[in-house]
Amino acid sequence: MDDLLADFIEETRELLEASEGEVIAWEADPRDRARLDTIFRFVHTVKGNCGFFDLPRLEQLSHAAEDALADVRNGRREPDAALVTAVLAIIDRISQMIDALDTGEDFPAGGDEDLIAALDDQMGDDITTSNEIAAIVEAADPAAPAGGTAASSTPRSIRLPVDLLDRVMSGVSDMVLARNDLAHRLREAGTQPTIDGPFERLTSILADVRDAVTRMRMQRIDHLFGAFPRMVRDLSKELGKQVMIDIDGGDVELDREMIEMIRDPMTHIIRNAIDHGFETPAQRIKAGKREIGLLSISARQSGNTISIIVSDDGKGLNQDRIGAKAVATGLITDDELKAMSHSEILQLVFAPGLSTAEQVSAVSGRGVGLDVVRANLEKVGGLIEVSSSPGAGATFTLRIPLTLSIIAGLTVEAAGQQFALPQGFVEEILHGDSAELDRAQLGKAAMITFRGDRIPCLTLADVLELGRNDDLGGGVIVILKLARGNLFALEVDAILNHGDLVVKPLAPSVMRSRTFAGSTLLDNGRPILLLDIPNIADEHNLIADASERAARFPEQDQADNAIQRADQAMLFRTFGGARRAVRLELVQRIETITVAALDQSTATPRAVVDGEILPLIGLEAGQQTDTHIRLLRLSDGSSELLYAVAAIEDAVTLKDKLAPVEDDPLVEAVTLVDGEPVVLLDGHALFARHGAVPQSVAGLTCSLPDSAWAQTILAPLIRAAGYQQADDPASADVAILLDRDDTPDGARETIRLRSLPDSQASPDEMKNSIYRYDREAVLRALRAAGRGEAA
Amino acid sequence: MSELLVLAEIAGRRCAFRANDVQSVIDISEITPVPRAPEFVLGLAAMRSQALTVIDCRTAIGEDADAFPTDQRGAVVRVEGHSYALKLDMIDDVATARSAAGEIAGGFGKKWNHVACGMVETDRGAVLLIDVASLIEGPRETGPSGLS
Known part of the structure; x- marks a missing residue:
């Protein structure tokens, strides 16, 4: 917390310094909207930060100033000299409080209210000159005499201009290049023990310094x-x-x-x-x-x-x-x-x-x-x-x-020229002449087989329009993996090196080709270009949508993504609280249904989704309290299955080894996701045991009694159960009757409801009808009717 | 008006850059070509630990690159945080401007207008002052080149 407070103090000081000029400019012209916005943002930021640190006085002051300035911004108030003075007084007070916070002194109490009151619109009527406001400000300033003398304690860190860091960094890079040049000359001159020793030392010191300088600028997020x-x-x-x-x-x-x-x-x-x-x-x-x-x-x-x-x-x-x-x-x-x-x-x-x-x-x-x-x-x-x-x-x-960043990279060669590519994308490196690749040329597109899947393969020389050399197969295949998990292969002539690369931005005219992400210098001082892998993939239409987050909503474009899903799974929590996963290619959609669409009366619960009755598993009796249930709709192509889940966590890539599980037939394996064990369900066993070809209930119709009650209360219930409302009881699959309605001719199934609760009904009525508010019984009867059983 | 100018030649024409724009003059030796870049971008060259984008001024203006020889030296300029090396026919001398940049009747010609700041009088005669930021943008796309 102390660190954070120190950060806050430093940040506020910097903001104060930066806005000092703005404040003065605003004072000169209170109508200057840009200055006003800057000052407004300053107090807004201070207000926000104080809320976090429990600094009520600072918060009050900045909130008050923000309120007043917000009025000006919205045109509810005209900025005048009195307002400017009052706001400036508050900014000064904030600055003093920050100094006091830093030195650990207590800031004298009181005086804040007067400053806040000075902001008040009404003050303009009572006090007309800014001098008078200034008097209030003076009087409200208990720290005034001490203000100048409160010296900051010794700083625990220093802040350096980034320019300086850049200079040191490029200086060190130059030193490395000079060292490489020297090393080259020394090798040519042959072994010279008196020079080689010190040179080795220089090399190792330089490596240390380079490492330290690099870290100076980089920080973990x-x-x-x-x-x-x-x-x-x-x-x-x-x-x-x-x-x-x-x-x-x-x-x-x-x-x-x-x-x-x-x-x-x-x-x-x-x-x-x-x-x-x-x-x-x-x-x-x-x-x-x-x-x-x-x-x-x-x-x-x-x-x-x-x-x-x-x-x-x-x-x-x-x-x-x-x-x-x-x-x-x-x-x-x-x-x-x-x-x-x-x-x-x-x-x-x-x-x-x-x-x-x-x-x-x-x-x-x-x-x-x-x-x-x-x-x-x-x-x-x-x-x-x-x-x-x-x-x-x-x-x-x-x-x-990354304006300036160091990334691990590979140096590759294509058509006699060197390029770098970020190591982060590299999934695997394969020899181009390996028989396992099973190359296939489909029109202009090439595919290779990788881990049992066909993935597209680009040739770097083609991508860069460099003219390929014809001895195909001699190259190296780099399998690249994009952020969303899409794989593609890039064929290069050779892989030359790997190591840390200092990436510098490219000029706009070079960036425009969308092929390169930056440039980096080799040890010999030659610049080479860093390939922009996501853009190259995008340009060749290898990704459906590069900007979306990893297949978080797997219901979208499932056909397109069939390839990338090979190793992916949907992670979820069951109602029992266990963390489970199911292979993503089985997941057709994520559904949310109401409890009314659920039928738990049979051994295998079923639910109605989109007019189809599907078996449902994963639900343990009495565990769902919500009115809605989330379901994974699993499909093997023909059969379907619903899996009720308490929460859906994410789509993940299964990177770790799958350890097979023998004792539970429904479990394929146990694996690790982010260090936590996850049980992967066996899709084959799930469908073998529970899968069913969807039965459509959409064709089933149901007629209702002719009353307002039926239209408003009963109609939603039958729709939830998967029925369509029919007007003519004679042609409907199910006719619902109320009390003593006549049984229509030709009705296949009838369900009779009654207005009397069970406690008041005669045994005969109990047997032949259902109390109209006994929701469970009504749903049960509807479903039984849907399955063709007599109600 | 006593601004210093670096006099140079592009595609056989005498022109000038503001000395303030030019950071240094270097020998451009090795150039790393940039695939798929516009024609006027020759590639990248290293200056100490910095990568420079090498611009062929002749093609950047739209003149024929083969008709005029260039020398090895290039002027290093910095535009919006990026450093460029300008490959010129030759770099001549430094001179003092005797007038402010001014328009001339009829303009400087289609290709040259967009890179021109105007005409400046020097001890060595009238020269065309080049706007570096426009130059590195490359030629205006005005139909097929070779006309005008």
Whole structure:
């Protein structure tokens, strides 16, 4: 916590320094909107950060200033000299408090209220000159005499300009090149013991220095993520919500500067998600979700970008409200809105001045968050996108470039030229003349067989339009794996080397070909190009959608992905709490059904999904309390099967060994996913035992008694049970009758309901009819009728 | 008006760069070609531990690359954080500008207009001042080259 506080103090100081000029410029021209925005963001950021550290006085001050400035931004208030002075006084006070925090002194109490009161609009009437405000400010300033003398304690770390680090880094790189040159000359000159010894020492020292310099700039993203669990905990507690955080990819290394740049944006997004995204536990249960919301944050490096994905399973973004708000604030016109796609409308949340939150809270709101987020990210060449489906949550994807980064890479040769490719994508390296590859040339496309699957194979010389050499088969096949798990092969002439590469960005005119991600220098000082693997794959249409997260929603384009699914599984939790997995190729869809569509009266429970009756397993009696149940719809091509799950976790790749299990016929193997054991279900056994060809009930019709009660209360029930409503009782498959209605001629099945509860009914009535509110009995009868049994 | 200019020759024409734009002049020896890059990008060259994008000024303007010989030296410029080496016919001298850059009636010709800042008078006569940022963008796409 101390570290975090120190970070906060340092950050606030930097912000103060940076905004000092803005403050002065704003004072000169209070109508300058850009300056106003900058100052507003400063107080907003301070406010946000203080909430996290329990610094109520700082929070109060910054909140008050933010309120006043928000009024100005919204045009509810004209900025005048009095307001400027009052805001400046608050900024000064924040600065003094930060100094006091740093030295560990207590800041004298009192005086804050006067400063806050000075912001008040009404003050303008009572006090007309800013001098008088200044007097209040003076009087409210208990720390004034001490302010100048409060010296900071010895710093535990120093901050260096990144320029300086860059210079040191390129200096060290130059030194390595000079050393290599020298080594070359020494070898030519033959062994010289008096020189070789010191030269060896120089080499090892240089290696150390190079390592240290590299680490100076790189930092694990953990450093950033580490603060989030606490923040999420505190915030959700404060807001009466239950949120669980799941962090993945903390070992991704990132430029230190970049980590600093994304700290604020990340904080904003997480705050927004907790404040506006997640529902309260009660609302969640009502919506059929788990009481505890899941906020997952993952980082992944792919080529020259790092993707950070923040997704919540909250209520999602409201497209209509965003659109309406954007029109209302004049951001876009009605016609423009109509022409926009779902995704385009969602991206409007990043526009300045747009907030759809109904209430402004201390945590977020006011529409400042996301425009700041985007501004900060764009400053470093990053991108942010949001996707959302109503009721299922929102996903923010941040993409940030590696302006300067060291990655492990392979150096390969094609058509006599060298190229580098990031090691992270390399799955395996194979000899091109191996018979196992089973090459196939299909038109212009080539395929090879890898682990039993046919995967597309590109030739690097072709990709780069370099003209291939004709002695095919002599090359090396590099199997590459993309972030989504798609595999493809790249044939190169030779693999020359592997090692750490310092990647530098390329000029825009070179980037435009979308083939290269950067350049790097070889040990001999020659520059070579780093291949942009995802873009190359994209250009050759090897991925369906490169921007989507790993097959998280496997119901989409399953045919296209059949190849990549070979080793993937869907991870879920059963109602018993066990963690299970089922091979992804078996999963046809994820379904959510209501309890009414469920029939547990027979030995094998069945459920109606999309008008088809399917066997259902995984449900243990009395364990589902919700009104909705999530199901995995499994299919082997002809038979289908529903598997009820308590929660769906993710689609994962099975990397670890599968250890076969003999004693449970329904279990294929046990494997490890992220270090935890997971039981993989045996698809063959599941279908052998439970699978069934879907029976359609969509054709079954049911007629209802002619009453308002039947239309409003009974109709939904029969639809849930898979029946269609019929008007004519004579032609319906099932006719439902009430009390003493006549049995229609020609009705195949009838179910008679009665208004009297069981306790008041005669034995005869009990036998022939069902109490109309005995839901279970009615459903049972409907299903029995559907199966052709007499009611 | 006493701005220093580096005088050079591109495709046989006398032109000038602002001395402030030019960081250094280096010998461009080995060039790593960049597949699939536009024609005016010759490739990458190393300057100490930095990779430079080598621009062929003749093709960047749209002139014929083969008609004019170039020398080994190139001017290093920096535009928006990226370093470029400009391959020129020759680098001549440094001179002082005697006037501000000005337009001339009729323009400098279709290909040259978009890289031109204007005409500048020097001790060595009138020269065309080149806008580096436009030059490294490459030729304007104005139909088939060779016309104008």
